[in-house]
Amino acid sequence: MHDLRILALIWASVFVASFIAHRTRLTPVLWYLFLGSAMVNLGILPEQMPDFITNFAELGIITIMFALGFEEDTSNFIKSIKRSWGIAVFGALTPFTVAYTSAFYFWDDQSTALLCGLAMACTTVSLSMVSLKTEGLSKTPAAMGIMTSAVLDNIASLAMIAILIPLATGDASLSATGLLLIMAKAAAFVLLVTFLGLWLFPIHDNGQRPMGFLGHFNLRSILSMGEGEYSILALRLIAVTVGLLADYFSFHPAIGAYIAGLILKREYFDYHRDRNIDFYRQAQDMINNIAFAWIGPVFFVTLGTVLIFDAELALEVLPQSLILFAGLFAGQIISAGLAARYIGNFDKPSSLLIGLGMLGRAELAFVVLDIAYVQYQIISLQAFYCLMLTACLLNLSVPLCIRWWRANHLPI
Numbered sequence: 001m002h003d004l005r006i007l008a009l010i011w012a013s014v015f016v017a018s019f020i021a022h023r024t025r026l027t028p029v030l031w032y033l034f035l036g037s038a039m040v041n042l043g044i045l046p047e048q049m050p051d052f053i054t055n056f057a058e059l060g061i062i063t064i065m066f067a068l069g070f071e072e073d074t075s076n077f078i079k080s081i082k083r084s085w086g087i088a089v090f091g092a093l094t095p096f097t098v099a100y101t102s103a104f105y106f107w108d109d110q111s112t113a114l115l116c117g118l119a120m121a122c123t124t125v126s127l128s129m130v131s132l133k134t135e136g137l138s139k140t141p142a143a144m145g146i147m148t149s150a151v152l153d154n155i156a157s158l159a160m161i162a163i164l165i166p167l168a169t170g171d172a173s174l175s176a177t178g179l180l181l182i183m184a185k186a187a188a189f190v191l192l193v194t195f196l197g198l199w200l201f202p203i204h205d206n207g208q209r210p211m212g213f214l215g216h217f218n219l220r221s222i223l224s225m226g227e228g229e230y231s232i233l234a235l236r237l238i239a240v241t242v243g244l245l246a247d248y249f250s251f252h253p254a255i256g257a258y259i260a261g262l263i264l265k266r267e268y269f270d271y272h273r274d275r276n277i278d279f280y281r282q283a284q285d286m287i288n289n290i291a292f293a294w295i296g297p298v299f300f301v302t303l304g305t306v307l308i309f310d311a312e313l314a315l316e317v318l319p320q321s322l323i324l325f326a327g328l329f330a331g332q333i334i335s336a337g338l339a340a341r342y343i344g345n346f347d348k349p350s351s352l353l354i355g356l357g358m359l360g361r362a363e364l365a366f367v368v369l370d371i372a373y374v375q376y377q378i379i380s381l382q383a384f385y386c387l388m389l390t391a392c393l394l395n396l397s398v399p400l401c402i403r404w405w406r407a408n409h410l411p412i
Contacts, residue, residue, distance in 0.1 A: 036304020060299035067291035069261020086343030088152035094335035122364035
């Protein structure tokens with residue numbers, strides 16, 4: 001089958017999945033995975049994807065991570081950290097502990113347990129916010145608490161990915177020397193990105209400082225070339241470049257792409273002031289469209305094709321998935337809810353809503369699963385099936401639980 005035909009089929013499934021998600025009010029990610037699995041099991045897509053599709057899917061997750069970093073409002077984020085740090089800490093530590101303990105009991109393997117814990121500790125921002133917006137709750141204090149906690153969660157998860165993936169793949173040993181090597185690489189990467197960020201993306205003069213190797217050019221002049229139509233190309237180049245830099249330091253390119261999104265400021269897009277156009281919002285909308293409607297979904301559909309249906313295997317992992325789901329469901333609501341109540345000083349209904357809103361597992365969790373099974377085969381097929389099923393159950397519970405909360409509580 002021609003590579004472009006495969007890509008066309010994947011994009012057709014993305015369109016169908018988006019339509020179904022709109023009608024069912026469930027996250028499109030679930031339908032991307034489902035249709036990817038359905039098409040490969042029906043013989044519509046090949047079990048072994050060509051390199052072109054695999055690389056395109058890799059570009060998709062890099063784009064998604066860049067978009068997630070790019071849309072963060074760092075000022076609001078910093079202000080709400082004081083109330084939300086406890087939610088993030090306990091909301092991530094509890095599911096990590098539950099998943100790690102369960103996985104080690106199920107499969108008796110340290111690397112599998114570490115990656116299972118890491119995958120289940122990653123809370124999704126998009127799923128919770130879409131569900132809250134659907135129910136008219138996106139402007140509540142609880143929604144801001146969920147957003148900030150989920151972002152802190154994601155940053156911590158990215159740091160854990162940077163540390164645990166080299167350990168699990170064998171690129172570093174679980175020893176003082178191995179950990180020091182990882183920390184040294186992480187420090188070198190952060191210092192290099194910080195240096196490049198201060199040089200290429202200066203803060204104090206809003207991107208107007210000339211860049212020596214480009215003569216009179218500066219960041220703002222590059223982004224505003226023409227009528228700003230080259231800004232998306234420039235942003236994509238920044239995302240891929242920092243992603244490749246992360247890969248050079250033995251970290252996943254998704255980490256670099258997320259950091260690249262974070263270091264870009266709204267002020268860099270403050271050009272053509274004579275025109276009443278928000279170029280930052282315009283660029284953000286275009287990046288989101290590319291990430292979540294065009295290139296990014298290819299990653300999730302491709303990941304779904306890994307799920308070759310096996311009734312015997314599904315029945316084998318179903319008890320483990322249900323046990324893990326029950327533990328994560330209870331642990332997440334209790335830990336995040338109590339942290340919101342007693343550390344964040346939210347009221348009881350808001351605390352419960354925050355606990356429910358922290359249940360989702362999507363982008364980062366599937367990135368970890370892709371690395372752990374598809375790329376490196378660290379975890380077994382049984383563990384992969386179990387975690388995918390558990391993530392799907394958790395994601396299904398988010399809109400249902402928020403809808404239940406909305407029906408039983410007054411808006412806050």
